[in-house]
Amino acid sequence: MAYAITQTCCNDATCVKVCPVNCIHPTPDEPDFGTTEMLYIDPASCIDCGACADACPVEAIFPVEHLTAPLQAYAEVNAAYYAGVEPTAETTDPAPNFHHWGPPVFGRAIPSDFAPLDVAVVGTGPAGMYAVEDLLLRTNSRVTLIDRLPVAGGLVRYGVAPDHPSTKKIGETFGRFHTHPRLRLRLGVEVGRDVTADELAARHDAVIYAVGASSARRLDIPGEDLPGSVAATTLVGWYNRHPDVPADAIDLSAERVVVVGNGNVALDVARILTADPAALEGTTISPAALAQLRSSKVREVVLLGRRGPESAAYTTPELLALTQLDDVELVVDGHDAQIEAAIEAAPVDGKASLLRGLAREAVDWSAPPRHGRRRIVLRFNSAPVEISGDTQVRALRVTGRTGDAEITAGQVVRAIGYRGTELPGLPFDEATGTIPHADGRVDGRPGTYVVGWIKRGPSGGIGANRTCARETVDALLDDAIAGRLPASR
Numbered sequence: 001m002a003y004a005i006t007q008t009c010c011n012d013a014t015c016v017k018v019c020p021v022n023c024i025h026p027t028p029d030e031p032d033f034g035t036t037e038m039l040y041i042d043p044a045s046c047i048d049c050g051a052c053a054d055a056c057p058v059e060a061i062f063p064v065e066h067l068t069a070p071l072q073a074y075a076e077v078n079a080a081y082y083a084g085v086e087p088t089a090e091t092t093d094p095a096p097n098f099h100h101w102g103p104p105v106f107g108r109a110i111p112s113d114f115a116p117l118d119v120a121v122v123g124t125g126p127a128g129m130y131a132v133e134d135l136l137l138r139t140n141s142r143v144t145l146i147d148r149l150p151v152a153g154g155l156v157r158y159g160v161a162p163d164h165p166s167t168k169k170i171g172e173t174f175g176r177f178h179t180h181p182r183l184r185l186r187l188g189v190e191v192g193r194d195v196t197a198d199e200l201a202a203r204h205d206a207v208i209y210a211v212g213a214s215s216a217r218r219l220d221i222p223g224e225d226l227p228g229s230v231a232a233t234t235l236v237g238w239y240n241r242h243p244d245v246p247a248d249a250i251d252l253s254a255e256r257v258v259v260v261g262n263g264n265v266a267l268d269v270a271r272i273l274t275a276d277p278a279a280l281e282g283t284t285i286s287p288a289a290l291a292q293l294r295s296s297k298v299r300e301v302v303l304l305g306r307r308g309p310e311s312a313a314y315t316t317p318e319l320l321a322l323t324q325l326d327d328v329e330l331v332v333d334g335h336d337a338q339i340e341a342a343i344e345a346a347p348v349d350g351k352a353s354l355l356r357g358l359a360r361e362a363v364d365w366s367a368p369p370r371h372g373r374r375r376i377v378l379r380f381n382s383a384p385v386e387i388s389g390d391t392q393v394r395a396l397r398v399t400g401r402t403g404d405a406e407i408t409a410g411q412v413v414r415a416i417g418y419r420g421t422e423l424p425g426l427p428f429d430e431a432t433g434t435i436p437h438a439d440g441r442v443d444g445r446p447g448t449y450v451v452g453w454i455k456r457g458p459s460g461g462i463g464a465n466r467t468c469a470r471e472t473v474d475a476l477l478d479d480a481i482a483g484r485l486p487a488s489r
Contacts, residue, residue: 001065002043003053006074007317008060008166009038011463015052015061021045024052025081034464037315040081057173059166070324077316080349110139110477116182117141117480120204122191125154126462127452128210129174130469136180139477143183144204148190149243152178154212156462158242161268162285163275170462197425197448205485206447206476209426213418213433213453219260223387224414228254232265232415239272239289247288252296254410255369258396260384261415262305263313267322269413270301274328274374300369302333302407304398305380308342309352312380316351322376323354329375334360336381336402365407379407387412418458432457440472441479447486449476 005015005024016027016039023045026032041052043064053061064075110117119135121128124147135141151157156171178185191197191211200207216231218224228251237245257273259266272280277293305312309332312319323330332355334340340360346352355378363377382398382405389395396407419433427436427443434457435442435450442448451472452465460468479485 001048001063002046002075002078003041003048003050003061004043004064004067004071004075004078005039005041005052006060006062006067006071007038007321008058008164009317010058010060010167010170011036011039011461012057012170012466013039013463014055014057015039018051018055020049020051021047023047028467034460034467036081038077038317040078042082043075043079044082057170059169070321073320073324074317077320083349110141110480112140114140114481117205117485118144118203119476120144120146120200120207121210122146122200122207123154123210123212123452124149124152124174124187125210125212125452126156126170126174127212127455127465127469128154128208129177130466131208131210131451131473132177132183133174134469134473136177136182138473141182143180144186145178145183146186146189146191146200148188148193150188151243152185152187154210158240159236160240161236161272162239162280162283163271165283167462168284192424197423197445201445201447201486204447205480206449208449208451208472208476209423209435209442209454210450210452211420211423211454213420213458215419215421215433216414217417217419219384219414219416221384221386223389223393226387226389226393227251227391228389228393228411229387230411230413232259232261232269232413233418235269235413236265239285241284241286241289247286250289250292251411252292252298254393255297255299256302256407256409257298257300257411257413258302258304258407258409259413259415260304260396261313261417262303262307262380263415263417264315264318266303266413266415267314267318269415270303270376271322271325271328273298273301274376276327298374299371300375300377302377302379302409304382304384304396304407305378306383308339308380309355309378310342310346310350312351314351316354319351319354323358327373329359329373331359331361331363331375331377333363333377333379335362335379335405336400338401339380342380365405368408384412418453420454420457440468440475446484447479 013028016024023042119141153171160167216233238250259269343352343355381400385399386397396412398405422428429436437450440449449472451469
């Protein structure tokens with residue numbers, strides 16, 4: 001009996017470390033690591049030891065025979081990754097292919113006689129916490145961990161949808177460092193308001209900024225600022241009880257909502273707005289948001305994609321999970337014959353192939369949604385042109401290969417990506433929404449570093465930050481050993 005990795009895989013690669021037979025790929029030292037949507041277990045090599053399931057920080061790994069109905073497809077997803085792979089001596093050897101022992105590698109750890117560094121890390125999300133883990137486990141550094149919010153967690157706490165409780169569990173893994181004897185946690189402290197970047201630099205040997213990408217990209221179309229037009233960051237913050245978002249920030253009085261975007265966040269928004277509120281009870285969802293969902297009039301959510309289904313930004317695991325919903329109807333708007341052609345031409349392991357079994361419909365966008373089951377409509381090859389209304393959103397005009405269309409809707413949510421926000425006292429690249437750097441070293445500020453989305457832009461999931469943090473901490477340690485850190489005051 002083999003194990004399988006499912007939807008909530010975070011690419012953290014903890015499972016790779018503990019697997020005794022090297023059956024989980026891609027590994028951190030393989031080229032595909034960080035580019036695949038998840039990690040995969042080879043069913044032909046798995047020896048059913050369960051070590052990976054025990055180590056998984058987000059409870060994404062299960063025995064294949066114990067997969068529940070919504071997760072059974074992931075057994076095929078794991079196996080498909082290895083389909084067509086040429087067998088080697090290692091994969092055909094019936095004996096366990098145990099990891100080879102080699103000399104210990106400590107990277108760029110500071111020598112034992114080196115005076116402990118005082119390092120400030122700004123941001124308690126995954127990127128900041130991977131940097132903290134590296135500093136505490138590889139060096140004798142003392143760390144001051146700072147966050148402007150009153151609760152630690154960053155993206156894990158305020159960005160992960162409440163119906164993904166397993167993904168949120170990685171916060172417990174990070175949380176164990178909050179009580180480390182060499183760490184001081186300072187919540188509710190904002191750089192630029194309570195302390196300046198210069199003051200932090202003066203009080204510490206080095207400062208690492210892991211402040212993420214908290215603002216939303218704009219559509220830059222007429223009507224974008226009408227009431228009822230909101231950023232996905234606002235809606236996500238609303239259901240996750242973000243302190244910056246008022247409990248009444250979202251109005252659910254419209255029957256149709258259009259979500260502009262085809263990424264995982266867009267799918268999260270559509271799924272939460274159409275979910276049975278009873279299924280969200282007992283999760284981390286905001287009580288105020290749950291109360292509003294119980295009286296919500298939303299019947300239909302339209303996911304609007306500028307390009308075709310073959311180019312959608314969401315991941316295969318998230319789309320697969322959407323197709324497994326029992327109480328929500330999933331429909332493809334068949335307004336363009338090119339869409340059907342793309343779906344039929346998609347390879348078996350392509351995302352678009354998952355849409356083959358879905359209903360097609362030529363939707364009358366001037367009419368209100370029909371009653372019955374709530375539904376999500378996927379409309380591809382359509383770019384937003386204008387949001388219309390007088391004092392409230394009334395419709396969204398879109399254009400595409402087949403011409404223009406007007407979608408009647410009471411709310412438009414833009415989910416077209418995130419960008420970083422300028423931090424007082426630090427350089428900022430307006431074009432990329434990031435802090436300019438070289439290998440994590442902030443341009444023009446010796447002793448100041450960046451990690452995560454503010455370093456590389458809003459790409460990669462939770463686990464991608466581990467490698468990113470290692471690069472930044474390595475740069476910091478190189479500078480410390482070489483004497484390039486400025487003297488703290």
